[in-house]
Amino acid sequence: MVFCHMSLSPRIIALLLALLIAGLTMAFLAFVPGTTGSMLFVVGTSSFLLSFFLVMYTIDILVYREITKLYDAIRRLKVKDFSISRKSILKTGNPFKKLNDEIFVYVAKKQREIDELKRMEQFRREFLADVSHELKTPIFAAQGFIHTLIDGAVDDEFVRDKFLAKAARSLDGLDALVKDLVALSQLETGELRMHFERVDMRQLIEEIFEQLESLARARTTSLRLKAPQGPIWVKADRQRMTQVMINLIQNAVKYGNDNGRVIVALDEDGKKHIQVSVKDDGPGIPPEHLSRIFERFYRVEKSRSKEQGGTGLGLAIVKHILNAHKSKITVLSRLEKGTEFRFKLDKE
Structure with missing residues (x-):
C-alpha cells in the first residue's frame, strides 16, 4: 500500500527512473574493458542527477503547467461553486485524477440541478394548466348566469333570484380559490409567518366540531374526540392549526361514507410531543394515489370532488403549515377500511 501511494508522487517517479537509468x-x-570504479561513480552520479532533473522538468512542463492553465480557464469561467483549488491539485500525488474527480463531482451536481429545473418547469406548466382550469369553471358559470339575466331573465323574479344565488356561489368559490392560492404561495415563499403560542388542542377541536356540526349532520356522520381529560397544551399558530384541523376533519366528513364516523385522537408521544390523528371509516384512498394527495389540485375522484366543493388546495396547505411547525403529516389508508392522517406537535 505504501509503495502504491509513493508511486503516485512525481518526485518518487523521477527518483525511481533516475536510479533505473x-x-x-x-x-x-x-562490461566495458578498462572502466574503473571512479569512472563508474562519476557516470552513475551524472546520469542520476541529469535523469532526475530532466524527468522532474518534463513532469512540470507536461503536468503542472497544463493543470495551472486548466485551473485558470476554470477560474475565468467564474464558476463560483467549483470547489477546487490550485494548491490542493498540485499537492496531490496524481493531479490529473484529482482534477478529474473534482470535475466529475461538479458535473454530477450541475446535472442534478438541471434535472430539478426540468422537473420544476414541468410542475410549473402543470400548475398553470390546473389554475387555468380551476379558474375557468367558476368564472364561466357566473358569466353564464349573469348574461342570462341580462338577456331578459331578470324580469322573472324566481329565475332572477335563483341565477343570482348560483352566480354568487360561483364567485364565492372563486374567492376561496384565490385566497387559498395566495396563502399557499405565501407559505412556500416564507412570507406567511407562524405566530406560535400556547394552544389547547382539546378546546380548538371542540370548537371546530361545533363549526362543522351542520355538515356532519347532513352526512349523518358522528364526530368524536378521543383525548385525555383536561387541557392539552401544544406550541402552535392557533389560526393556522385551526385551518389544518378544519381541512382534515371536513375532508373526513365529505369523503367518508354516509352514516359514518370521524374520530380525532390526541395522544401523548413521549415527553415532548402530542400526536394528532384524524380517522374516518370511509372508502379509503387507492394506494396509487397516496403519494400524490398533497399535491396542488390533485383529486382522487375528480367528479366526486367537484360535487363536494373545495379548491383542491386544502391538503397542500395543510402540508406546508405543518412543515412550518417542524412537523410532517403521514397518511394511512386501506380500501373500504378508512383513512387516517397523523402528525405531531410540540408540547407546551
Missing part, C-alpha cells in the same frame, strides 16, 4: 548505465559500462 543510472543503474543501467553503470551496468553497461561495467
